[in-house]
Amino acid sequence: MSAAEILDAPDFEGAKEPDGAKEDRHFVTALARGLSVLACFGPGRASLANHDIAAACGLPRSTVSRLTYTLTKLGYLQHVAEAGRYRLGHAAIALGSAALGGLDLRGIARPRLRAVAEAANASVGLGVRDGLGMRYVDCQRGPAAISLNLDTGARISLARSAMGRAYVAVCAEREREAIYAALAARDTAAWPALRAGLDRAVAEHREIGCCTSFGDWQETVCAIAVGFHPGGGLPPMAVNCGAPRVVTDPGFLLEVARPKLIAAVRGLDGVMGA
Structure with a gap:
């Protein structure tokens, strides 16, 4: 799926920080950006490349590369090397299952x-x-x-x-x-x-x-x-x-x-x- 298709999806909101986030000293921007990367995935968006995520989140590709690398290391994303794309990893799936189980x-x-x-x-x-x-x-x-x-x-x-x-x-x-x-x-x-x-x-x-x-x-x-x-x-x-x-x-x-x-x-x- 292209970045344009992600942005055009009727239920995709983008990854904008909430109003006042920059003035809120308790708000962790890096964490918010990492979660926004995970939020890009969904039905019809099972696998995404860094450039897809960057366009959807409105973030520089260098920033997205670091975020996807970190999320992959933690198991929240899985890197499909032959396709150059990412999928949700076992940690994200376990987290979703735990939420539903509760x-x-x-x-x-x-x-x-x-x-x-x-x-x-x-x-x-x-x-x-x-x-x-x-x-x-x-x-x-x-x-x-x-x-x-x-x-x-x-x-x-x-x-x-x-x-x-x-x-x-x-x-x-x-x-x-x-x-x-x-x-x-x-x-x-x-x-x-x-x-x-x-x-x-x-x-x-x-x-x-x-x-x-x-x-x-x-x-x-x-x-x-x-x-x-x-x-x-x-x-x-x-x-x-x-x-x-x-x-x-x-x-x-x-x-x-x-x-x-x-x-x-x-x-x-x-x-x-x-």
Whole structure:
């Protein structure tokens, strides 16, 4: 994948330091840059060269070379010498596995997600916020021969997906304002339409119990989602239910799948604090 393709990816935000980082004496810039290198990898970006990473992160290639060398020495990257590229290494994979393993909510949610997926003949995912995207931490599929090509670890749009909109609908007002500011700063031209969609989603969640995305994230995909607070110190999360239009349509999702999804999520609200 070229640097241009990485930058054009709809869920790639770049590796910008947060506002005020230079004035914050507690902020470790070198660590932030190393983590931003790791963040470049993802679905469709399994292997990258130094020049790809440099362009995506906005860093000099000499700096990226030192970062990738260090991360390789520590096991967070693996150097594929014959291709001159890097992949995520065992340490990064172990870290991700440990994070998922510590999320006990997945085990509690899985039977509920599976039941909705089978009843709706769709894919049902549990997701958490990841910057200006949503990251799948679990995914269950119904019996349909055709389903969404998403699995645990996949990252989707926060502003355009039903899952992301449901998260925005239930997060704290201060966090919502910060998300809005970041989205507006990232793309001023697209922001008015994104803002309208998010405001509409917040109202939807309050009025019908879920948020919708019928072709907004991907033209061929229909989905609904419900946000909730798992408790136990965990941040808000969201559960979606969706499928390609050839499998389902908005009417079915709203009339048949919606009550089942709302009932399933209601059983997860506050469950970690119980």
